[in-house]
Amino acid sequence: MTIATDLNALKSRQMASWASGDYAVIGTTLQLVGELLAEACDLRHGETVLDVAAGNGNATLAAARRGARVTSTDYVPELLERGRERAQAERLEVTFQPADAEALPFHDASFDVVLSTFGVMFTPDQAQAAAELTRVCRPGGRIGLANWTPEGFIGQLFKTLGRHLPPPPGVQPPSLWGVESHLRELFDDSAREISVARRLFNFRYQSAAHFIEVFRSWYGPVHKAFAALPVDGASALERDLTELLERYNRAGPDSLIVPSEYVEVVITRR
Template identity: 70%
Template sequence: MNAPTDFAALKARQQATWSSGDYAIIGVTLQIVGEQLAEACDLLWDERVLDVAAGNGNATLAAARRGAQVTSTDYVPALLERGAQRAQAEHLSLNFQVADAEDLPFADASFDAVVSTFGVMFAPDQVRAAAEMARVCRPGGRIGLANWTPQGFIGQLFKVIAAHVPPPAGVQPPPLWGTEARLQELFGAAASSIEVTRRQFHFRYRSAAHFVDVFRTWYGPVHKAFAALGPEQGAALEKDLLDLLNRLNTHHPQALVVPGEYLEVVVHRR
């Protein structure tokens, strides 16, 4: 019989991963995803909105720009500080609070909309995280998600990393959140409907080498993967990442443009 998964230990390890590097350097490039999700959720002035695993606040800012009363949460305080700096620069008033996606410190039905862009999908206990989002969303409210797909670029990037640094046992791959079947498993019982739109975010860098340099320096999962490997193994990972990037590059030789497929999801709460 397999031992039960130690989600607390996994979460501590994961928190250390996302605290390494500086995700805000990467996150700020994804702002358009938060804007599109805010529109897909049809956020209204004065609605109560919760951003779960908000990172440096892309969906947070998008909601606040539409007049919502926003609470932005993450379990990495430094990322919330980045979000607060961005909000202050735009003179937006909202609340930032350290919180665990799997144990949200809010009452049932506290929010009109609950959103997450490329955040909650990385929670180790997927079922519990989804249940928490549904719990704090009022009946008739919306849960808005942007999730990388398994077959898209980021899904493939994580497969490359896993071939060199195997993920911990007992954890479902985060890109499963980017499949309609998994979304139905996670939210079907709480939903009156689940709307899914396939979208592409285009990663734009000078070259494949530039992308790898930026991600190994600032993006926690890639940063930690290289840190766990010796020089020879690290060089092998770098080669595989460069091969993936060059294969998916859709632009001319002078630049790197790689489309990253994700699902834009709106769950209408039953």
């Protein structure tokens, strides 16, 4: 009971974190990931699709563009509103509904395909979230995920944040969703097949300083970290993030291109 209470408190803090800033500013740059995931799941026109922890709707839009009947969910209503605006601009029919990834308000086997891009991986109770994805997906359906890896840039960014603001004890890091063995622990019992492919997404900014400025302003976890630290702590975090960005930068001194590894996962439901 104590663990559940702690996880609920953590979830409340996470909701506040993701609601701060404006994730859509970052999220729209990641649209390619949703398109690739929709193709990896080989979506059929007319299939029912659930996007879990959808953010501002990258996988949602990708599925709707392919003729799927999409329900887009997130526990942060402000993010769903950004997705709704995007869908309306493209004249795509999508249902938007607030929902907790650990307690999805849908019947068993309600969807042909369940998707999540860099979303469900941040749930506090990973086993419960995986069970919910599985429960609402029909037998023979597909669960498609895009998850940052621990070794990749975003995995290292969160590791850097953790050095300055240690996470609560006993909570599994989100980047475990980028580890194939962990995914098999979560899904093997309910999967007929699990396919895991490593991909790179390139963050493109003017410089390390530009990246930090954008993420500090708009990306909830980074925004909250800087706000929580004293001036000297914030300066130390900025130095560490600059060093990390410059280490990954492949564009040379006049620009910033930072490849970040993620896994593209397609699970066929047993």
